[in-house]
Amino acid sequence: MPKGEAMPKITPWLWFDMNAEDAVRFYTNVFPNSRIGEITYYQAGAPVPEGTVMSVEFFLDGQVFYGLNGGPQFPFTEAVSFRIDCTSQVEVDYYWNALTADGGEESQCGWLRDKYGLSWQVVPQQLDELFASSDPTAAQRVVDSMMTMRKLDVETLEAAARGVKSSTRADGA
CATH class of the missing domain: 3.10.180.10 (2,3-Dihydroxybiphenyl 1,2-Dioxygenase, domain 1)
Incomplete structure (x- = not known):
């Protein structure tokens, strides 16, 4: 890393089999000081029905994560x-x-x-x-x-x- 540059922020993205929102609700209930952030939705033309949750931002004790509804391809x-x-x-x-x-x-x-x-x-x-x-x-x-x-x-x-x-x-x- 070049001297004087800030360390890049690293954010975990977790690929779920279309149950990211359920998983995020579970994790934010298990861990204290946690919350759900922005939720995005698939638009028309996506391989899933329009309006299906695409990603969920969440924070576990201040650490940001994202859950992605990607399907069963990558367990x-x-x-x-x-x-x-x-x-x-x-x-x-x-x-x-x-x-x-x-x-x-x-x-x-x-x-x-x-x-x-x-x-x-x-x-x-x-x-x-x-x-x-x-x-x-x-x-x-x-x-x-x-x-x-x-x-x-x-x-x-x-x-x-x-x-x-x-x-x-x-x-x-």
Whole structure:
């Protein structure tokens, strides 16, 4: 980037199978400080009926996104995900439960797919701290413990770092 020029703004555009408006309403209800912005509509001559929602601008805690009703050609894959940095187990539980509700799917190691197929990583802030331990054996125990989980469990991860068994379930439930 040339010196003195401002960093370009990067805005995620998410391709939905004609359910962008429903997805955006879902996301803005899950995440605090969120709202729906401008909605655009397909005009006459488009490959869908005139007046069908084309795109929806939305903001999740100040970050702008767009949802595009593009059709079934390009479904979401785990190759792209959004990470939610959580400050507590309560936040992990909230986002995990909200995003897996009504047809979402649990995956491994804090990953999930919501009912629209979008992948999310629900991560407690303690995980990065535990990974960065100056004790490589403790960090490896954290990795090994995380690999047994679906939803991440802070107590279990911290116990693994200390080298003790936690009383919580290994699957993070």
